[in-house]
Amino acid sequence: MISFNLLIVVSLMYVVFLFLVAFAAERRAAQGKTSWVRSSVIYTLSLSIYCTAWTFYGAVGYAARSGLEFVTIYLGPTLVMIGWWWLVRKLVRIGRTQRLTSIADLISSRYGKSPVLGVMVTVLAIVGTTPYIALQLQSVTQSIAVFAASSDEMWLPGDLNRAAMWVAVGLAVFTVLFGTRNLDAHERHHGIVLAIAVEAVVKLCALLAVGIFVVWGIAGGVGATLELIDASAQSQWSPSPSRWIGLIFVSGAAFVCLPRMFQVLVVENSDEQSLSTASWAFPTYLMLMSLFVVPIAVVGLDLMPESANPDLFVVTVPISEGRQGLAILAFLGGFSSATSMVIVATLSLATMVSNHIIVPSWLNARTPGAVVSGDVRQVVIMSRRVSISVILALGYVYFRVSGGGTALASIGLVSFIGVVQVFPAMIGGVFWRGANRWGAGAGLIVGFSVWLWTNFLPSFGIDAVISQAVFLGGPFGIGWLRPEALFGISGTDPFVHALFWSIFLNTSAFIFVSILTFPNPLERLQGAQFVNVFDYSSGARTWLQSAAQAEDLLVMSQRILGGAEALSIFATEARSQGKTGFQPDVTPDFIGRLERELSGSVGAATAHAMIGQLTEGTIVSVDDLIAVADETAQIMEYSSRLEAKSAEANSTARALREANEKLTALSIQKDAFLSQISHELRTPMTSIRAFSDILRDEDVENVARKRFAGIIHEQSNRLTRLLDDLLDLGVLESGQVQLNIGQDILADVLDRAVIASGVNTGKLAIARRAGNETVNVHTDLDRLAQVFINLISNAAKYCANDVPKLRIIVRQFAGQTIIDFCDNGAGIPSESQSMIFEKFSRLEDEGKAGGAGLGLAICRQIMGALGGDITYLPGQGGAAFRVTLPAAQVLVLQ
Amino acid sequence: MKLPSRTEFLDRSSYRQRRFRDAARWLPIFAGVLMLLPLMWPRETPDQSQTSNGIVYLFGLWVILVVLAFVLSRVLRLSESLDGNDAPNGWGGE
Numbered sequence: 001m002i003s004f005n006l007l008i009v010v011s012l013m014y015v016v017f018l019f020l021v022a023f024a025a026e027r028r029a030a031q032g033k034t035s036w037v038r039s040s041v042i043y044t045l046s047l048s049i050y051c052t053a054w055t056f057y058g059a060v061g062y063a064a065r066s067g068l069e070f071v072t073i074y075l076g077p078t079l080v081m082i083g084w085w086w087l088v089r090k091l092v093r094i095g096r097t098q099r100l101t102s103i104a105d106l107i108s109s110r111y112g113k114s115p116v117l118g119v120m121v122t123v124l125a126i127v128g129t130t131p132y133i134a135l136q137l138q139s140v141t142q143s144i145a146v147f148a149a150s151s152d153e154m155w156l157p158g159d160l161n162r163a164a165m166w167v168a169v170g171l172a173v174f175t176v177l178f179g180t181r182n183l184d185a186h187e188r189h190h191g192i193v194l195a196i197a198v199e200a201v202v203k204l205c206a207l208l209a210v211g212i213f214v215v216w217g218i219a220g221g222v223g224a225t226l227e228l229i230d231a232s233a234q235s236q237w238s239p240s241p242s243r244w245i246g247l248i249f250v251s252g253a254a255f256v257c258l259p260r261m262f263q264v265l266v267v268e269n270s271d272e273q274s275l276s277t278a279s280w281a282f283p284t285y286l287m288l289m290s291l292f293v294v295p296i297a298v299v300g301l302d303l304m305p306e307s308a309n310p311d312l313f314v315v316t317v318p319i320s321e322g323r324q325g326l327a328i329l330a331f332l333g334g335f336s337s338a339t340s341m342v343i344v345a346t347l348s349l350a351t352m353v354s355n356h357i358i359v360p361s362w363l364n365a366r367t368p369g370a371v372v373s374g375d376v377r378q379v380v381i382m383s384r385r386v387s388i389s390v391i392l393a394l395g396y397v398y399f400r401v402s403g404g405g406t407a408l409a410s411i412g413l414v415s416f417i418g419v420v421q422v423f424p425a426m427i428g429g430v431f432w433r434g435a436n437r438w439g440a441g442a443g444l445i446v447g448f449s450v451w452l453w454t455n456f457l458p459s460f461g462i463d464a465v466i467s468q469a470v471f472l473g474g475p476f477g478i479g480w481l482r483p484e485a486l487f488g489i490s491g492t493d494p495f496v497h498a499l500f501w502s503i504f505l506n507t508s509a510f511i512f513v514s515i516l517t518f519p520n521p522l523e524r525l526q527g528a529q530f531v532n533v534f535d536y537s538s539g540a541r542t543w544l545q546s547a548a549q550a551e552d553l554l555v556m557s558q559r560i561l562g563g564a565e566a567l568s569i570f571a572t573e574a575r576s577q578g579k580t581g582f583q584p585d586v587t588p589d590f591i592g593r594l595e596r597e598l599s600g601s602v603g604a605a606t607a608h609a610m611i612g613q614l615t616e617g618t619i620v621s622v623d624d625l626i627a628v629a630d631e632t633a634q635i636m637e638y639s640s641r642l643e644a645k646s647a648e649a650n651s652t653a654r655a656l657r658e659a660n661e662k663l664t665a666l667s668i669q670k671d672a673f674l675s676q677i678s679h680e681l682r683t684p685m686t687s688i689r690a691f692s693d694i695l696r697d698e699d700v701e702n703v704a705r706k707r708f709a710g711i712i713h714e715q716s717n718r719l720t721r722l723l724d725d726l727l728d729l730g731v732l733e734s735g736q737v738q739l740n741i742g743q744d745i746l747a748d749v750l751d752r753a754v755i756a757s758g759v760n761t762g763k764l765a766i767a768r769r770a771g772n773e774t775v776n777v778h779t780d781l782d783r784l785a786q787v788f789i790n791l792i793s794n795a796a797k798y799c800a801n802d803v804p805k806l807r808i809i810v811r812q813f814a815g816q817t818i819i820d821f822c823d824n825g826a827g828i829p830s831e832s833q834s835m836i837f838e839k840f841s842r843l844e845d846e847g848k849a850g851g852a853g854l855g856l857a858i859c860r861q862i863m864g865a866l867g868g869d870i871t872y873l874p875g876q877g878g879a880a881f882r883v884t885l886p887a888a889q890v891l892v893l894q
Numbered sequence: 895m896k897l898p899s900r901t902e903f904l905d906r907s908s909y910r911q912r913r914f915r916d917a918a919r920w921l922p923i924f925a926g927v928l929m930l931l932p933l934m935w936p937r938e939t940p941d942q943s944q945t946s947n948g949i950v951y952l953f954g955l956w957v958i959l960v961v962l963a964f965v966l967s968r969v970l971r972l973s974e975s976l977d978g979n980d981a982p983n984g985w986g987g988e
Contacts, residue, residue, distance in 0.1 A: 068952070075929050079929070080922075082963040084918075229949070248929060280960050294945065
């Protein structure tokens with residue numbers, strides 16, 4: 001049996017080892033070698049402070065009482081980490097661009113650097129975390145007591161308290177030593193991070209070792225363990241859905257809201273690549289931590305007497321089996337879990353207390369010249385040291401007062417629900433630009449109050465703070481305010497009841513008030529920068545040209561950042577402005593940058609307030625914002641006007657280009673026509689002249705004279721027709737045409753046209769459907785027939801098929817009558833289709849037929865005069881023309 | 895401040911990268927649903943141990959999620975510049 005003193009020696013050696021590790025890390029960091037501390041592995045391990053003594057001891061107790069339900073506490077963070085692309089990535093990016101120092105700083109900074117919100121979150125965090133610190137002290141002393149009992153050294157209650165006190169003092173020394181060595185502009189603590197990474201490894205190894213011993217050493221393998229589980233009281237697992245969902249939610253939300261988690265997850269994060277690794281590595285860690293919890297619980301229940309505390313099975317099971325070495329390892333694991341949590345929680349709380357409560361109060365007390373004259377740096381460091389001590393003392397006092405009797409897990413859950421009250425303001429602030437500080441404040445107050453009333457105060461037990469009468473009848477006899485049955489809804493699980501009402505009322509107040517109130521300009525700017533953090537990599541301006549002098553700013557910065565760092569910032573800025581020395585021009589950009597540097601040390605609200613004192617409060621005003629917005633709007637309007645103009649110019653140019661092409665083509669056509677018409681006129685004229693010469697000069701036989709006269713007659717007819725066409729077109733174009741309106745059936749008009757066209761129907765087959773043609777038309781029948789004749793004779797002339805065929809299709813559509821003339825020839829090439837209705841136009845390669853290119857032009861003029869239309873139909877397998885008669889002149893025969 | 899500009903058509907690798915990001919967003923949603931699945935298990939058969947089944951199911955799910963998260967962390971590129979702009983609010987504007 002290992003003596004109790006050996007345990008103390010081993011523990012002290014372990015503590016010394018941790019101090020050395022932290023010290024070495026700080027030394028290396030001071031030499032600029034920080035890359036190994038910033039590695040993904042260290043980052044992932046530092047996240048393991050989520051697993052506190054509650055996990056290490058409490059999870060086994062939880063499993064012994066409620067079976068598998070304990071696993072929800074690890075499923076929530078697993079969801080958050082594998083879903084890092086949604087939330088954690090954004091938080092980390094915001095944390096870096098805004099130089100956030102804590103969760104209170106996140107809320108305060110997002111909502112217009114509001115000091116009040118910072119104080120509220122800080123108070124909430126202290127109230128929520130103090131019991132948790134007490135819980136860690138309790139677990140350490142309880143496990144020490146176990147060893148004391150096994151080594152037959154009787155402990156009095158006073159000894160336990162003394163042990164807890166020494167643990168608290170040791171933790172305070174460690175935290176002060178490595179947490180407040182310097183006022184780092186990035187609020188990163190290499191020594192502490194490395195120490196908790198080492199502790200993370202120790203606690204994982206310890207739990208795995210105990211688990212492996214239990215499964216293979218006691219139970220006898222995996223199968224045997226599962227059988228043991230089946231045989232145990234925990235074999236029937238029927239999770240309550242509301243608790244299961246509520247626990248997953250609360251643990252996931254607490255994972256990002258707990259001050260210590262925010263510290264390691266966001267503040268200590270140095271690059272997003274580590275986050276990408278942690279997204280799978282940390283869930284792995286959680287899975288390994290919970291892998292053996294149920295086996296240890298079941299074996300413990302099996303082996304240990306009824307009275308044994310299941311919270312301590314991790315230590316007591318190895319002791320009862322005589323494995324003292326394993327028991328000491330398990331003790332060190334629990335010790336690591338407790339201490340790493342307390343160190344980081346205390347440090348993050350101390351940062352919040354000093355940045356959001358002490359330093360602002362101190363500044364207010366010493367206005368106006370305080371910033372320049374006082375030594376802020378010392379004040380900040382001292383306030384942090386005092387805060388650390390006070391917070392640990394609070395934890396110790398809580399431990400003494402509460403007496404350490406309650407099951408560990410229930411304190412953990414109370415604390416979780418408390419810190420999760422920040423969750424709505426955080427999510428709203430990061431994803432919703434409309435969230436404002438009134439809403440956030442209202443949500444926090446409502447959530448905090450409901451949590452206090454329904455969860456925190458009742459957790460002390462009946463008659464401790466809230467009397468039995470109030471539990472049963474409500475305060476002052478108001479029944480619907482009973483702490484465990486708000487609004488008269490009783491019978492729900494107390495945890496689910498508190499979680500649901502606090503988060504629901506919190507979120508409702510947050511949304512409702514945010515919608516009804518207005519944010520100030522700074523809030524709007526910050527809101528845009530938080531929500532769209534991936535769009536704006538640099539900060540927006542929040543300062544205008546200011547009255548501050550570079551020298552004053554330098555003096556103040558030195559007091560916060562330290563001489564060397566402040567001088568280097570000023571020198572860099574001066575160099576980037578093209579100046580030498582340490583006094584750059586005080587531009588808004590520079591002030592904004594400086595404020596972010598300062599906020600890395602003292603928080604956004606304080607930094608803003610301090611700079612505000614020197615710059616005489618020339619913060620962005622609504623008018624400035626409106627001016628900027630107006631300017632932007634004007635530029636945008638001008639640019640859209642330019643765009644519209646340019647589009648207009650484009651379309652005009654396009655129209656002009658088309659017109660030009662048409663004119664050019666027409667001019668070419670016209671030239672061709674002139675030569676054509678000269679030719680057309682000259683051919684008959686030549687014949688007429690030649691034959692008339694013969695008749696005049698020579699004595700011609702009667703028969704021959706008759707023939708010559710016939711030729712002259714025919715040629716003059718041809719000339720007349722040509723001239724008639726030209727005249728006809730002239731009349732139609734001038735609009736002076738006289739219409740001779742009559743009425744007939746379309747079929748008759750078509751019959752007449754086919755006959756009049758003189759087409760040999762043996763040569764050109766004409767397909768018609770008589771049934772469709774019984775349409776009464778009321779128009780100038782002769783003119784309509786003229787159009788038909790033209791189309792039919794065109795088909796006869798130009799259809800280049802061996803078996804030419806013309807289909808005439810009559811259709812009724814929307815009251816109009818449509819007559820299509822489709823042949824089966826080569827059709828008209830698409831580039832010529834737009835030209836064929838122009839006068840003088842004719843297809844170049846089809847010059848064989850006698851027309852002068854006027855037929856279709858006349859048709860179009862006629863149809864226009866009749867109120868109808870004639871168009872070319874492409875894609876019909878040949879040349880196809882559509883004649884459309886208007887509705888008014890059509891009457892369908894009944 | 896530049897106005898967010900969006901590219902409608904991306905080359906193959908950028909397109910693939912965007913789909914990986916969608917996968918990273920979907921993964922926790924599927925995981926959450928699967929974690930709630932045991933709530934729907936039948937509870938009427940007392941002869942079968944739900945706890946050992948639960949252990950096997952939940953830890954199996956955990957391993958699968960870790961593997962998927964691992965694969966995603968390998969293929970996701972963190973730089974924003976691959977396609978001009980990531981969509982500002984969650985689902986890409988594509």
